[in-house]
Amino acid sequence: MTGSATWMKFFAVGAMALALTACGGGKKEESEDVTARLPNPDPYPSTYQPWASTPTLIEGATLLLGNGERIDNGAILMRDGVIDKVGKTGEVKLPKGKGEKIDAKGRYVTPGIIDAHSHLGVYPSPGFSSMSDGNEATAPNTAGVWAEHSVWPHDPGFTRALAGGITALQILPGSANLFGGRSVTLKNVPARTVQEMKFPGAPYGIKMACGENPKRVYQNSGPSTRMGNFRGYRNAWIEATAYKKKWDDYAAKLESGEDAGDPPGRDLKLETLAGVLSGDLFVNMHCYRGDEMVQVLDMAKEFGYKVSAFHHVVEGYKIADRLAEEGVCAAVWADWWGFKLEAYDSVRENAALIHNQPNGCAIIHSDSGVGIQRLNQEAAKAMADGRNLGIDIPEREAIKWLTSNPAKALHIEDKVGTLEAGKMADIVVWSRTPFSVYAKADLVFIDGALMYDRSDPSTSPRTDFEIGQEDNTMLGGAGQ
Amino acid sequence: MSTLMTKLFKSAATILAAGAFSLSFSLSVTMAQTIAITNAEIHLAGPTNAPRTISNGTIIIENGLIRAVGPQVEAPLNATVINAEGKPVTPGLFAALTSVGLVEISLNDDANETSPDWGFPLSASLHASDALNTDSSIIAISRSGGVTRVYTTPNPGDKLFGGCGLVMDLSGSDNPISGDCLAQSAVMGLSGARRAGNTKTGAMALLRYWLDEALIYQRAPGTFRSRPNDTGLSLPDIQALVPVAMGQQPLLVEVNSAPDIRRLIDLQQEYGLKLILVSAREAWRLADELAAANIPVIINPADNLPENFESMGATLANAARLMDAGVVVAFYDNDIGYTHNVRLLPQLAGNAAANGVDHEEALAAITLNPAKIWGLESELGTVQAGKIADLVIWDGDPLEVTSRPTHIFINGAEASLENRQSLLAKRYKDLTRGDRPPAWKGD
Structure with missing residues (x-):
């Protein structure tokens, strides 16, 4: 980055x-x-605290580390919420023999799955209009809204995602606007407030959108064309550049002890955009068409910012070389297509073709409360389709699409995304290779705490919305 | 009953005609050509009281039909032999509910014929066959995933009814219809309420009212025409509802909650309707009742979110509980993959198998059971002698997400796996700048 x-x-x-x-x-x-x-950059700070854990040693498993490596008959020790040691079974031991030991023979262990594109909490279940809080579709530029102020932590979708091995996820505003607002990255733990879920130390992102959505939503008031979209982005960046300069000058005067006078007026929209220009916020760009993405890359150079990841990227395979050259990740579905013309030229080999470029960074995202429960299957399909085109991507590589690559795009790769000593112990024990329709997340640990155990209904979260409802709470929780 | 039987009879004739038509287009296969698939792990999708699979089996295809199936079957001398090398062979997949051929781009009015705008006066009298685009790219794309037949239907606009659908093959033929106007589509529950004054009471009252109108019309068409009509349904729609009200044509109803389903079971008894339930997230709560009433259901087995108060019981166990009770269950995608991703039927079935459904039963939910629901069981849905040769050879477990078809046969002819997506992937596989633009890289 x-x-x-x-x-x-x-x-x-x-x-x-x-x-x-x-x-x-x-x-x-x-x-x-x-x-x-200066404006407080973190006025709604994370109050996340890891849940209680005991030192846990998992042995006998196939480990897919998320960094491209694989260890057969591997072992992993979690201690005090972090990954303590990773190696072969027998080489890794519980400290003083104390703690939990899990025999995972025949099973797989991966880093916790990270969904780079989710609307859980902002478009929750139930999908009532009174709970539809994901698109502030009142103006083409609503960079001043923050997704976390819409997130309903009791969305049952979080529990379903947990049962699918999701340990962290980025919640984005929708794609109705050129600038949709700030995103927030969460730990997937049941909580009373969104602050209790906020991933500690994760930076903010911004959601922007290309193409059909903004021009359709604002067809009467504008933008009503793709060129109108670009005018909208560029005018906003010009304004944000001026705003940033005012605040930079003010901060510089404060720093040097000069009389800085009154602070410049605050503007939430421009504050977020200026945060992008200073590199504090990373950019999530919803974009389908290859030609449009290359124009966005030029625009980013024009104004001196960087796109962290394009999202959806149905035509990523057409410009995979350009994405890789620029070091931009591409978050894709395995095979969604056809709902819009800009999603027409889908190919099932998209992720594989993006991955296959030198330095290519493919991510499989969900954008769906259903899809998020089975991202492992989505990656499996994309891997198989690559193989059919002669691009043989092993599981140890393809697992990156769900772990280290989204961690990179969300700028939390120093904390999660691989099974490496010192990282947060967000891990999943799968019943078999996760690249199978029959695989299930048996155990899900977040910061070393067992948050989901398929075999034990008492660790199967039931949300406030569902508790006591006829024929729901007896289902085993988490929609299983 | 006679109307439906006539239609089914016609449909069988259509199938054979369509088979001949598509075969005549194929360079490698002629009508007389015989194909033998040997060394196959055959998943029959047949009856539960017989062996479900045959290992190292042979299938003989002749004149568009399966002539023989078994472990000891000899390939005729004139047969083109395809050695399956031990890989699985299944019936062609049958998508129980789609709008294939009625939509190319969902969010594009110029490329979407699935349902009329609100305010359009006609509903039940709409026919999928009148708008069917037999050139839709979705046909070849779905086929490459192993889908050989689909039921395709218009969906309701602002009325309770959407019109009638059809079964088509995905051979790419210009004449693919295997059974036309097989069911009337309708919405009840919350979807019905939205079209009936925002109340479920309104939806149920309207449904009865229109069924009654159809019966009154049927008894005395001449006098009906002079009656004041305040039903919101025009005469062609009422005419179209006659076979539904008479219990001759199935009514395909989207519904979710257990109470709403219970009410529809009552309505079925009252009117003698033939019901097929769609979505049916809480159907498992009435599994025994549905089995007793002989009502099939078309569900998404992965549907487990409490989308609203009529889906609080949504669970991954829906399919297994219904099938254990003996309900005929078929799978469909009620989400974004409804039409464009019918090729993901194996993933739906695989997830059902991962959640308590027997593997072969899960396969039946995307082969035999749709054939049963659409009245084509005697011609399609299993690997049995005498049936139409819709077959797929897979490179692995057909329900596994990493498996793909290697050969597809529709009406006995091998069909291409190529489609515009596979061509695009080939075109852009190598992005290095050559002597010619990518747009010159063609078929």
């Missing part, structure tokens, strides 16, 4: 603010003033 320097800056600022709060202002006065006089 080329924007990582600025992204780190964002976290430095955020961390400083936290440190100052914690230490009661132990740092020098000057920098406290600077931080306090």
Whole structure:
């Protein structure tokens, strides 16, 4: 990620603010003033806390590490919420022999599945209009809305996704607008508030949309054409550039001790866009057509920002070389198509062709409360279709589409996405290879805590909405 | 009953005619050609009280039909032999409910004939066959996934009824219809309520009213014409509902909640209707009643979200519980894959198999059971001598998501696996700039 320097800056600022709060202002006065006089970058902070865990050793499993490696007869030790050690069975031991030992002979272990594109919580079940909170379709640029303010943590869809091995997911606003608003990355744990789900340390993203959706939604007021879409993006970036400069100048004056005067006026929309320009927010760009994506890449250069991932990317295979050259990930469905003309030129080999480029970054996403429950099957189909075209992608590679690649696109790859020591212990034990329709997530751990156990209904979450409803809560929970 | 029987009889004739038509187009196969598929793991999808599979079996195809099936069958000398190399062979997949041929692009009015705009006066009298696009790209794309037959139907606009659908083969023939106007489509439950003053009481009252009108018309068509008509249904629609009200033509009803299903079972008894339930998320709660009433259901076995208060009991166990009770169950995708991804039927069946349905029964839900539901059981749906040769050879377990067809036979002729998607993939597989533009890379 080329924007990582600025992204780190964002976290430095955020961390400083936290440190100052914690230490009661132990740092020098000057920098406290600077931080306090700039907009709080994290006003709805994560209150996520890992659930209780015991040291757990899983042995005898096939490990797909998510970094391209595979260990047969492997073992993995989780301790204090993190992955402690990964290796061959026999080489990894429980500390002092204490903790849980799970015999996973014949089973597979993978990193927790990460869905880069979900609308759970913002388009929840039930799908009543009163709960339809995913598209602020009132203006083509609503960059000022934040998806987390729509997320209903009691959406039963979260529990279904958990049973499918989903441990983290990005919740996006919908695609009605050129700028849909901020996304939020969550840990998939049952919670009372969205803050209790927010992935600690995950940066914010923004949702943008190409093509048919914005021009259809605003056909009367504009944009009503694809060129109108681009005028809308570019005008917004021009405005955001000016806004960013005002705040940068103000911050620079504060920093240098000059009289900075009154702070510039805040604008939530431009604050989010300026965050993209400074690299603090990553860009999720809903785009289907290859030609349009290449235009977006030019626009990103024009205004000095970076697209983290295109989403849907039905024509990704037509420009897979360009995506790989630019280091942009492509989040795709395995085989959805035909609902719009821009989704007409779908090929089942899309993910494989994107992956097959040097440095190609394919992601399988769901965009669906049903699909999110079986992302492993979607990856399996895409892998098989690649093979049919002569692109042989082994399981140890294809698992990246669900783990390390989405982690990269969401900029949490230093924390999750692979089975490597030191990373958060978000892992799934599958009944067999996950690249099978018969595979089931038997055990799902999040930060080392067992959050779902298929064999034990007491670890099968039932949401508030469902509890006590006729013939629902007796189903075994999580829709099983 | 006679109307339906006539139609079925016609449909059988159509099938044979269609078979001849498509065969005449094939360079490699002639009508007289005999094909032997040898060394096959045959999944018969046949009766449960007989062996379900034959290993190392042979299937002889002749004149569009399966002539013989078995472990000891000899390939005739004149046969073109296809060695399946131990791989599975199944009946061609039969999609129980789609709008194939009625839609090319869902969100494009110019390429979507599935349902009329709100306010359009006609409904029950609409015929899928009047708009059927036999050139739809979905046909070849679905075929490459092993689908050989589909039921395709218009869906309701702002009325309770959508019109009647048909069964077609996916050979690519210009004349693919195997059975026309086989059922009337309708919506009840919340979908019905939306079309009836936003109440389910309104939907049920309207349904009765229109069935009654159809019966009144049927008894005295002449006097009916002079009656004041305040039903919101025009005369052609009422005429179209006569075979439904008489119990001759099935009524395909989308419904979900157990109470709504219970009410429809009552209505079936009252009117003598032939019902087929669609979606039916809570059908498992009435599995025994549905089995006793001989009402088949078409469900998405992966449908487990409480979308609203009529789906609180949605569960992955729906298929297994219904099938255990003896209900005839077929699978469809009620979501974005409804028409464009009928090629994913094996994934639906695989998920049913992963959630308590016997593997061969899950296969039957995408082969035999749709044939039963659409009255084509004697011609289609299983690998049995005498049936139409719709067959698929797979490179692995047919219900596994990593398996793909290697050969497809429709009406006894081998059909192409190629389609515009496979051609696009080939065109763009190598992106290095050559001497000629990609647009010159063709078929």
